[in-house]
Amino acid sequence: MAACTELLGADAVVSDPVLMREFRDPYSHASWTQHEPGLVVCPTTVEQVQELVRLAGRFDTPTWTISQGRNNGYGGPAPRVPGSMVISLRGMNRILELDEELAYAVVEPGVRFFDLYEEVQRRGLKLWPSIPDLGWGSIIGNAMDHGVGFTPLGDHPARSCGMEVVLADGSLVRTGMGAMPDNPTWALRKHGFGPHHEGMLMQSNLGIVTKMGCWLVPQPEYYVSAEVTVPRDEDISTLIDTVRPLLLDGTIQNSPIAYNVTLIAGAFSGVPRSHWYTGDGAVDDAAIEKMKAETGAGAWLMRFALFGYEDVVSEQLARCTEAFARIEGSRLTHRGFRGDEVVHQLTALERPRPADGPEGAVDRLRQQSDTTQAGIPSLDLLDNLSWDDHGVGGHLDYSPVTELDGARVLEQTRWLREECAGEGLDYAASLMIFPRACINIVSLWFNTADEAGTRQAYEFTGTLIERGAERGFGAYRTHLEHMDRVAATYDWNDSALARFNTRIKDALDPQGILSPGRSGIWGSRRAPQG
The missing domain is CATH 3.40.462.10 (FAD-linked oxidases, C-terminal domain)
Incomplete structure (x- = not known):
């Protein structure tokens, strides 16, 4: 906690049990404690996220990343592992690019559907963002969890394009065309050169997405x-x-x-x-x-x-x-x-x-x-x-x-x-x-x-x-x-997919510090026994 406070400042570190109630499963019974965080940290920059990940590795502390944490019927902001350090990205809420001609935006994980809509209206742009039924969630967080909206670009994972990702060692990578320095098509063309990695970052725990491009719908007649x-x-x-x-x-x-x-x-x-x-x-x-x-x-x-x-x-x-x-x-x-x-x-x-x-x-x-x-x-x-x-x-x-x-x-x-x-x-x-x-x-x-x-x-x-x-x-x-239970049902060929996920997790996050247990992916080191 002291290291996090030194990095972020006292106002960006939450350890009071009363204040941390905001980060528990909102629909669990008040007496239940199996998904309560041990600490909540609120970075506002990519560099702070990188350093928090390095601190988690140094102290061998499991983390749990949320963008807004509003998917209440699925657990909200609560961590899978009790006592985890929740990394709340709500304060990373900048709209970095918003282009009417090419109908796209680049956002940070704290940007809500409300925020993007309001900025489009403020600028008077002829664009429609795609949104789910509740507008308080994160654009990035919703896409990461295979969310759906209801304009013609309602497949939110498919309309995402280009990601910046912090890996478990604190290093930074950009996907697709973003891997080329200052490439202007990062948020325009999903496929760069070589493998396409963005799908692997969704419903997973292989990295922390800190920027993402998303496409918008031109205003129809x-x-x-x-x-x-x-x-x-x-x-x-x-x-x-x-x-x-x-x-x-x-x-x-x-x-x-x-x-x-x-x-x-x-x-x-x-x-x-x-x-x-x-x-x-x-x-x-x-x-x-x-x-x-x-x-x-x-x-x-x-x-x-x-x-x-x-x-x-x-x-x-x-x-x-x-x-x-x-x-x-x-x-x-x-x-x-x-x-x-x-x-x-x-x-x-x-x-x-x-x-x-x-x-x-x-x-x-x-x-x-x-x-x-x-x-x-x-x-x-x-x-x-x-x-x-x-x-x-x-x-x-x-x-x-x-x-x-x-x-x-x-x-x-x-x-x-x-x-x-x-x-x-x-x-x-x-x-x-x-x-x-x-x-x-x-x-x-x-x-x-x-x-x-x-x-x-x-x-x-x-x-x-x-x-x-x-x-x-x-x-x-x-x-x-129920993430482990669902993952166990995808068991074709003697659970070949689960073994594949574990091998990738072990390679990218050998300590298993990034959101262990998300989507049933633990890595060898933190896998539940029995």
Whole structure:
């Protein structure tokens, strides 16, 4: 601690247990201590990060790096190894480059989606950043964890370009074209000469990313935010098979999300669970029918967006309308905006306020979708995560991947509903849809003040990971408590990938000081015994 204080100053070193509560898992029970840091340090320069890594090596101290640490359903800023030195990069928050002509930015890890959006607006640039549903996270941190946004550049790992990385010995490396001194295409061309390393730095612990390029969307002439509802639970199969060709041929350019009515009733209706159901176990069929009737959301509601020249978007919308109309009982609604007017229209104070209670649930979702798909960040969804009467709602997410095939997605959703019901839990789902695959994000809601209910959610997540793997469903992301468990399911050829990861970790970080255990990667020296 003394060495860190000498390096950073007392204000940038946090050791008070009360102040360090900000850096624990926000949804764990207050009595749990298995993921609490031993020290938090807050560098503001690359050179300070380099020296902190060298200090960690000198004192053989495990570290845990966070950019903003806002991925709350997956553990937030908490370290995998208790007592680790958390390196918080929130203070490294400069936007280093922002270019309208080539539509890119270069940012530090503390730059939030809010920050980039606000700088674009301040400069009056005709650019849209891609953002997730909550805008408080780090642009770099989200990409490092395979995050997703909802403009045409919503694949955040894919839209990243060029990284600066501190390695475990404190040395500095730049990837791609950045390996050539002062090369102006560092953030423009992903591939330089030789191997491409950026994917190895994502969901890993091989280095600390201190700069990254990211691409932005040129402001479109016209934008349509739309949703389609289907009335029956089994209609998700037809909905998936209908949207797939529209994604593959580029008619729909962003990543749609399909929400089931339980998710909408829980996150957007503004009423507690007791409004829908007061019996034992998971909500029953009668409660689900009540949700459909009062919210108007159908069994599933899928949002999507269209972008481009107005006449092209009009044709795209016509094609979508024709395709979805073939699903019996479906209903498509949409709103159109001129690209140069959308920010004013969607952020205006006079924007209509949705009705209170379940009647306004779909309108609240629409307003959140309209802004998110236009690259306008908010925290609206955060206000809607308390499903009980206590106002202390937490959630964990189980996020398995499956192929974008209607029958397979229906099989997965039915299996998950049965598993949740068997545990007495509700199946609240958001399906993130891509041209060839789908991620079924199951949100397990609980009251964080109830230790038994909190423990049930944490343990059941682990159960789903193992049972899902038996059915061929791999999780794409997970809570830090379950990283080893997920890594163990990727076990083809006698866990060849895990051995490969260990060999790389041992070569780059033989002491295992950089975020040991992230994504189940420990290195030989710190691997758990037994």
